[in-house]
Amino acid sequence: MTTPTLTVDGPRLWRSLMDLAAIGAYDDERTGLRGVNRLALTDADAAGRRRVVAWMEEAGLTVRVDRMGNIYGRREGTDPTAAAVLTGSHIDSVATAGAFDGCLGVLGGIEAVRTLNERGIRTRRPIEVAVFTEEEGVRFGTDMLGSAVAAGRLTLEYAHALTDRDGRTLGGELARTGFDGTEDVRLAPPHAYVECHIEQGPVLAGSGVEIGVVTGVQGISWQEITVHGRAAHAGTTPTRLRADAGLAAAHIIVRLRELVDSGEYGDLRATVGHLIVHPDLTNIVPARAELTVDLRNPDDAQMARAEEALAAFLRELEESGPGLSVTTRRMAKTAHVPFDEGVQKVIAQAADDHGLEHISLLSGAGHDAQEIAALCPTAMIFVRGEYDGISHNPREYSTPEACAHGVDVLATTLLRLAGQD
Known part of the structure; x- marks a missing residue:
């Protein structure tokens, strides 16, 4: 029936x-x-x-x-x-x-x-x-x-x-x-x-x-990245002496887009949906930046490669100048x-x-x-x-x-x- x-x-x-x-x-x-x-x-x-x-x-x-x-x-x-x-x-x-x-x-x-x-x-x-x-x-x-x-x-x-x-x-x-x-x-x-x-x-x-x-x-990866720099006066601190956490966060965002646009990681999508700098004042070089990274990929192997590429970039960022350090916290990950x-x-x-x-x-x-x-x-x-x-x-x-x-x-x-x- x-x-x-x-x-x-x-x-x-x-x-x-x-x-x-x-x-x-x-x-x-x-x-x-x-x-x-x-x-x-x-x-x-x-x-x-x-x-x-x-x-x-x-x-x-x-x-x-x-x-x-x-x-x-x-x-x-x-x-x-x-x-x-x-x-x-x-x-x-x-x-x-x-x-x-x-x-x-x-x-x-x-x-x-x-x-x-x-x-x-x-x-x-x-x-x-x-x-x-x-x-x-x-x-x-x-x-x-x-x-x-x-x-x-x-x-x-x-x-x-x-x-x-x-x-x-x-x-x-x-x-x-x-x-x-x-x-x-x-x-x-x-x-x-x-x-x-x-x-x-x-x-x-x-x-x-x-x-x-x-x-x-598709697979989803969420992590929170915190960039630690050094607060400094915006007018008196020469650029070469700065450890600018806000600038480092901007580099991370640009690098994520480069990973997506490269086509080397399959159908990767990357989003920074949350970004805040501290102390969040007009005339102070940011001492800290916090951002979230949302990665999506239907291929788990490609996702793992993209995550490692991001981790390698964060290591390079720490080595790029004195005073910068980066910590990460896994928020969620599903295959x-x-x-x-x-x-x-x-x-x-x-x-x-x-x-x-x-x-x-x-x-x-x-x-x-x-x-x-x-x-x-x-x-x-x-x-x-x-x-x-x-x-x-x-x-x-x-x-x-x-x-x-x-x-x-x-x-x-x-x-x-x-x-x-």
Whole structure:
């Protein structure tokens, strides 16, 4: 018998997205648009979490919270011994976000459950919707944090001890916001995991299709570099006697671009997203510079070569003149993660059955799916974004129709996976 497709209530899904976007909303002066600032475990994030928990409970889900603050809403299946099919994402944001990153996956999962309820469909396997803590990594410095602890790559103790720039610990903020749950953080292996997400890139729009079947996630390397120099008077200190930490930081940024442009390290991408100098005064040569380096590469061997090339340059920088020294701190590193071909086929068939054209593509961004892939067969559904797929920006946008179509594919995929033996 042919498994039915599920078509969700698109306007209801859109209302949920817009209602959640109002929590942590701000007026962005650069774009003139309404953005979202909902950093992990801030008051805004806590308010958003409470809203999502309420929606889960209204949809009949049984909610539990683990010791990392990860939230799971469970819809029971007819076989209480069967492993669940898991879906979800995150609702924490960067400081200048749009309404869709992460949220589409969480709210899409809830919408899929609502649709199953309304159609009176019972599944053999349970279905769970997850909200993972601190996926973005912008507050506590490690991305995919909640899912990494749930999957066992990082320890709970490590995560709880992480601090933000004001010295607040993640463990303390879990307690402050009321999301220091009591459930075991190690996730029992699900039957499968599927995550629906806005693409955050231009591929789908450029190809004229709405659905992406994601084949995997490229490798990601984050590190913090601190350059130690020597403070000096800007007017009285000759250039030859300076140990300028700000100048050294500029050399690092230029060298990273040279590594990318050389073509010697495959499809390398490099970004310095944070840079600050101390004492940060107009007429003082910087004594210290702090910067973060984000490297991305779909080839792990090429990534390792690029990291070594950067390390060699940092050694050369230290030797270039007296008074300069460099220290580094690893913030996060994940290897290229290929997704399960079987789950990809279920997604592709669901898209075909909904009459939606699709293509396969690799994710350039990191996602909770890459962590959960260590536990069970995993794949992702990408939804087309507008404006060249811009993301981490208030201009991030996907149409109501595209979001609904993506969640149609998600709901149908979940239904079919939850019926598997």
